Amino acid sequence: MSFLDCSCISSHSQVQPISIEDQYEDVSQQCLGSDVPVCSVSGSADDLSSLSSDPSHYHLLSELGKGFSNLSCVSMARHKPTGRLVAVKTTNLDECTEEELLHLMNEVLLSRLFRHPNLLTSRLVFSSNSQLWVLSPLMDYGSADSLLRSFFPDGMSESLIAYLLYGVLRALEYLHHMGYVHRGVKASHILLSGDGRVCLSGLQSVYSMMREGKRVKAVFDMPQYSPALLPWLSPELLRQDLHGYGVKTDIYSLGIVACELVSGRVPFQDMPPTLMLLQKLRGVHCCLLDVPLGELGGLKVSRSGVDSGIGESVTTGGSLTRTTTTTTTTTTAERPQSPGPKNHSATLHNLVQLCLQQQPEHRPSASVLLGHAFFKQVKRHTRDSFLSLMYPALPLSSPPDTPPSCPTTPSSHTPSPTEEQTPPDGLWDFS
Template sequence: MLKASKSGSQSFGSQESNNGRFGDIVLQPDTTKYKLHAVIGKGSFENVTVHLAQHIPSGQKIAIKCIDIENSPVEFNIFQDEVILCRQMCHENIAKYLCTFVNNNELWSVMPLLGYGSARDVLHAYFKTGLPETAIAYILRDVLNALEYLHHRGIIHRSVRASHILIGGNGSVCLSGLRKVYHMFHHGRKWNQVHNYPEACSADLQWLSPEILEQNLSGYDTKSDIYSLGITSWELANGYPPFEDMPVTQMLLEKVNGTKPMLLDCTTISDLTGEEHAQHNAELENGGIDIVALAKARKFSSHFHSLIDRCLEKNPKCRPSAEGLLSDPMFKHLKKRSSEALPNLLQPLTPINLANLANVSDDKAVDSVINSMEQMDVTEEWSF
């Protein structure tokens, strides 16, 4: 239930329970306690913006997601369910809502500032042809930890993709995009297969599993997230998701027929011929990337190839679980936490972080700091 706060805002639940904590700082559901600065990201829809903000009493820099409820293509209860779920989750690799309340026609969600934005932001800003494999391994390990946590609780994410993987300025990784989750527990019983299909999923089609797209009597389970993880792994490695150049109907047919996208490196690429060669030359003339030359110059590990191949099995029963993948050989060599390794692996990108903003208090100064950080493209989705 919504409850009015002193500022005229409305909060979820009781005033006491809706107060969030950020370290030793208490975050209140009161708009007068926050100052919005520059827009640092866009959401899945035009009515969603992510702002760099300041908690006025403490001076703490945070992020606030603002959703224009009146102009939203999604019902309000969908956002409400997402907020409730986020506050129930307690895992370091799942995005947190520290405090959430309604201000006039907007839903405000206060979150920690995650300086690199999403993995998609990182790709588009500098790593246009893909991330280093070691960086991908650290990111995937943390995403798998989040999925294992969700799956153990009977929750299917249904929207695993690079834009829903957020990276903090310290290298921490967390999974967001919980708006489309589905619970396998109903009336105290866990269903082995479910048949609920996500609404407004056109933006997720490239990542969704064949069994979700088929919408048949067999249904789907948590293994559908593993397929999406395979597509996301391909996306992180190549800089863009597979099937991107295909009409939707052809993409659906390829998936249903079991077509597996392969990593582009010297072991999988072949010379282009005929129409493909002409199209490739045209893309180069228009300033495109020479994908063939790039692929021939790099080689991914056999463990990475194997992981993607197993994740993209058409038969979900043949895919590994999130728990099983955590012991995959691809992650055996990772000896550090992501926060200890990723900042170096993502250089030369500079995140928006608290050190950058420690002495910044006014809008123009904040904008100046942000504009000096070339990695942020606010036209890209930064979905919490």
């Protein structure tokens, strides 16, 4: 049953939620290999089946951001009968072109197909008066990009970076084994819930690696609306040659995200698109600069126009040039590492180097990277200990009278009936 068949595009009257689970209920079992553990379906936090499909039952509290080329508006809303806070994305279907409608259809169908705790999916979709409503759980802390801009302009601590990237890798492992490549991994698509669950969004760029029931090694499609994704795209995807690209393109994007979370700056972002393409194809790599905190603002911009997170290899074969580091131990047995001087660990350097290999066959898979030494700290600590590193950032649903000197815990995430909060530092980026 297609999205078009549900009359969600042409009808101006309210319809029932789209139900396609029956069609795809066994897909994950068919696509996942026997050696891959089947991930449990997201728990009650993602269960929106008890909510109604009547727009009048929702009170839109504040606008969180824009998406889908500014055709969609994402808002925080409260379901009046239950008081539950959700995220609502509304799109005016009358303003969409036929191509945009098909693109929107694909995103909705994929969002309802996937079931994984680290993927942000939509289980409730309905239309009313030419407006498409897509409901998803509210990610109270917003995106990693908004957190960088508002609270961590010089980058996050390694422990927090490890926690976020580990959740992204779990989502990528699931997608890749399902036969899909994400193609849109970036900080604005990494969301964090109030209870510390990391979710990967941006399913509009997901592309299938399955052809006639068989998995292919390479595909050749260029992502829609790719100009906004250029800094994160891999060389082989940008090259658009006969070799194509595969799921390892997501691993390269993960390496770019790691640099983004470390420095608070997006590598390659300040470069003209043509120069960016040439630099990537020539083997220019991102490198982590080990500098004392406070000196980041004085770093010089290279002649090519890139920010200080870019360094060109000086060795043959385009290998990554790394800075010699002296790792300082700032952790205790009770809690993970707090933000400190920019002395990056050898394991983080190695992770970035592995992800940004020029040749995709030299990059590890998502499953292999989950066992990387950099992520050992994730297994040693609890969600609460990582959430303590989020301070001074507070979840949107936290009470307004939370003491400023006390970082929030999941137990304090009870919404206030009159609460109407807006994201700090402007609207969030959902593109």
